[in-house]
Amino acid sequence: MLIRLKGGRIYDPANGANGTVRDIYIRDGRIVADPGDSARPDQDYDVSGKVVMAGAIDMHTHIGGGKVNIARALLPEDHRADLLARTELTRACCGHAAPSTLATGYRYAEMGYTACFEPALLPTNARQAHMEMGDVPIVDKGGYALLGNDDLLLSLMREGADQKLINDYVAWTLDVTQCIGIKVVNPGGINAFKFNARKLDLDETSPRYGITPRAILLTLAQAIEDLGVPHPLHVHGCNLGVPGNVDTTLETISGIEGLPMHLTHIQFHSYGTEGDRKFSSGAARIAEAINRNPNISADVGQILFGQTVTASGDNMSQHRNRKFASPNKWVVMDIECDAGCGVVPFRYRDQNFVNALQWAIGLEIFLSVDDPWRIFLTTDHPNGAPFTTYPHLIRLLMDKTFRNEQLARLNPDAAAASTLGSITREYTLNEMAIMTRAGPAKILGLADRGHLGIGAGADITVYTDHEDREAMFRTPDYVFKDGELVAKDGRIVKVTLGATHVVKPAYDRGIEDRLRPFFARYRSTRLENFAIDEEELCECGSSRLTVHQCRHARVA
Amino acid sequence: MSQVVLTLRASPAIVVDCSPLTPDRLAGKSAATIAAIELQSGNRRLPAGDLFDITGESGDTLVIRNACNKLDRIGAGMNGGTLEVEGDVGAFLGAGLVSGTIRVSGGAGAFAATGMVAGTLHVRGNVGDFLGAAIAGDKQGMLGGLVVVDGDAGDRVGDHLRRGIILVGGNAGDYCASRMLAGTIAVRGRVGALPGYAMKRGTLLLAGAAELPTTFNDCGTHELMFLRLFARHLAGVDAAAASFAPHGERVRRFVGDRANGGLGEILITV
Amino acid sequence: MANRIGAIVDHMNSTALSRNLLVLQDSGWIVTTFAEVRSRADFVLIVGTETNSRFPRFAERLIDPLDSPFSDGPMQRSVVYLGARPKAPADARVLDCPTNKLGEVFGALRCLVANRPLQAVRVAGLDMEILNGLADEMRKAKYGVVAWAAADLDQPHGELIVQSICGLVSDLNETTRFAGLPLGGNDADVTANQVTLWQTGLPLRTGFGRGVPEYDAYHFGTDRLLAGRNADVLLWISAFDPLRLPPETDVPTIVLGSPAMRFTKAPAVFIPVATPGLHHAGHFFRSDGVMAIRLRKLADSPLPSVAEALTAIEQAL
């Protein structure tokens, strides 16, 4: 079947189109070249004057896995207030802070998103995460496997295992957990918390292992580099949320010694200690460091006001944050000598000095990083705000007048402490297409997503160019997933299954012999039962496994 | 004074959500309009006219006659007016009541007065478990207002009670005032096991000896000014409430639940 | 199917399961998993009477092994059983206490751990001296664990006991590390709850009668629905265990169950089904509620899986 989108204004930064008017042709789920006058489209959509972009990609969103389901269990009252009724096509389910998997898929697709990446997939919990992601309909999924607090890696490092062995372990983890990247959360800190440490600085040695977070970061970043995994090491650094952590973050940037590194929800790591309240913005210093270091990328983790729930692998920080739980209930878990998690509901208040300044810090970072290819639009869903707030966030970035109106409503001391009011930058549609499409695809190594070139998967979103960018981005006219119309005017018209994106770097299978005794003695699962294969993924609801290329493995 | 009378024809097979039928929501509506209001029953929606004979003229009073325990959520979210029920009712009676008065001649099911904000709820018969308590996930039960039960109440009276007064004329079940946050509960009859369990604050007034959790400390016998004020307050609100006014001011005072650092008080009249 | 016909979803074990769930929804908890217990725990308090018979390999797999990656020799691990005459090993340390007093015992331990003075000299028949010793031991543990099976706390409002346990664990974490270990998972109860949660956002005892999910932890329990005759048909699924028969009721009952089921009263409809992990693949959450286990197909069966049977019924509607 041939589909034509006729006369749209194409924003396709990967291919240099910035509002160029041209037709797009789709056949068998892919974008194809103009087949010429003899071919008559089976479906023709007149999109003249409309804005056409690739489907949006959320490169950091907590959509599935143990901690998200704990967040769901924790908050029946939040769910009762946001019910999605059954329709002919969609099932009855609940949304808001920790939406059901079904609501997650429906609402992302309705907003023009076609791929979502779960950033904290515990290897021991990979099976559940894939089951949940399999039940997120329509959009493609991928996961980043957590390492860096597992007793296995720390034991190997303490024994002085060589980098090659660690590379094999990292590659094996990616393989058996079916992931596309590696994330480290509070390196060594989650592990140290199990030994009753309550903080672990970048250069502090961990209990039992005597290893610093800096060493863990370097070792894992080197493994990613050696294996040629496209996505840089995905880092949730030390001291999340602690005033003064901007120094830790800057040290982390310089400490990685030029290796590629992605700093996630950097807003939560950009706090100074100036002013009467000993809480200030470190955004300018962070943005400057990102601008100066081309090996560094970041997603923001913007906060927006209202009720949400914070769900993190960082149980050391979350145990500290329990005092701010609102409503007052929270979960902290230690998990399988592998990792941990903490779930704390939170309400960001615009009249609260700290919350208001957090809001401003996030926006300052967005607007002060020069290169839109290295900064990504996230709220760290649901930690900063649920993903359904994205259209509002986009308006804040694209509309200075609107932004300043919002700023004027905040806690006045916070507004005064921020430089935000003096920033005049407004993101363009082209920059927005980079930040939410082309950039994420590039940094994840998704060759056929995030752009509209010939051969790309036909994930396409068509918007009406509305002055109110929030309205525009909330309700796209058309959303195509792999060439099928899945949403029209912000309503689901077809429910499909999404693919799972992974990488498969080469490694020595002999690593399993090294790991097997550890599993047998100290884990409660056998190594043989750990791996997830493609057949199982598809049983869980994935449409297919899409394996992306790694860069050539470097010769050791 | 004009009123609408809804007379239940027969007990429905599956519980019916009656929350659309409150005096404020029916104000100004004709009998025909009321008859067309759809009520949820299990997985079906039934027009009110299929269940009730509808007479009278809408005003600030609604009367439900021949009621039975299959009628859930009577007066839920009601904001103003008077709702008189003749017979028994089901669960969630007066849930989230914002203002107005609800009187039930018979008994009520579980979770009566949950989330109630203000107003008065008076049940002449017995009520089920979780009177004025929080539903699963909610951190606060009843938020204000006055509840009077002439008969017995089930377990967990006032669980997570946040504010307001609950008066039980008969006996109360186990874990009375569990996890209570504030407010006042008075029980004229006996209470079951472990009253005040995990209580944080607030007052539970008991007429006789009870098996308190061992994590309450005995603070001795006192003359409490509070009791005279409480009696005066009750006399001022409602005739039914007035009969709960404690006689005398001498009580034995227990403080807890110390298990969770609570400073609630259980007062036992002596 | 429930979404389609507007039914209520419950599990045969959800009365026990809800003792944990209600606590999670109200105050949350600090919990741990099997591998952490086995490798780290230097103190384990086992609450309830049936843990070892309900989970036969619990002690053997988690409590008895003393090799640990975190200690150079064998670990020192204190194990204490607390409950009514636990079926504990003969030489075990046991504090005998009736189930209905456990909440008070944990309340007293919370006072002792937090140095809040109490007047009581005995709690549930246990001398305060003994409890004081226990509290002291807990405070000194480096990584302590309290394990319980909600099914053993079988009494009305058993969740209040669980909440006291979790409150104690939370208090202990002010100074040391401590964690709860809720045990469940039998008859796929945890599995059913996890899937219901992620697909709808609400746990078991969620109904779809209104076209939106509606959760009622109290009224949507199967026993209460049947007793109040607020359900007009019961669909009972037990693919694992032929002994788990539907409750006695005059509500018409359809059973999807093991072909080995023997009924005293024949259901209106009986559809024999295949067994997950024997006749077809599937998933199952382990007793600690965290690890999902892959169930593999080992043999052929002419019978449909539960999913196949339900899909066929739904298509015929």
Ligand SMILES: [Zn+2]
């Ligand atoms: Zn995150």
